[in-house]
Amino acid sequence: MEKHQSDFDYKEAVGEKSSEDYTQDIxxxxxxxxxxxxxxxxxxxxxxxxxxxxxxEYILQQQQKKQFFDMKI
Known part of the structure; x- marks a missing residue:
């Protein structure tokens, strides 16, 4: 049986990165x-x-003002 040379370029199709590299990137x-x-x-x-x-702080200030006015009256 003859082996035929494939014109499919794996590196061009898939790229240089391995699946591990993509996993690390993700x-x-x-x-x-x-x-x-x-x-x-x-x-x-x-x-x-x-x-x-x-x-x-606002509530405490209001309470202090109220107490002050209560003391004045």
């Missing part, structure tokens, strides 16, 4: 996405915490 992209998401969530939590602190 894993790295997922790590970066998770890190960005974690930083985003941390930022939201910090904003919420600051908002809560400001509200608490």
């Amino acid at each position: 894993a790295e992209a997922r790590r970066e996405a998770r890190q960005w998401l974690q930083e985003f969530r941390d930022g939201l939590r910090m904003e919420e915490w600051i908002k809560d602190q400001n509200e608490e």
Whole structure:
């Protein structure tokens, strides 16, 4: 039986990267996405915490003013 030379170029069709390289690229992209998401969530939590602190400070100031006016009367 004769072997025929194929004109199919595997490297041209598939590329130089192996499936392991693509797997590593995908894993790295997922790590970066998770890190960005974690930083985003941390930022939201910090904003919420600051908002809560400001509200608490405002409430305390209002209570102090009310107590001051109650004492004057």
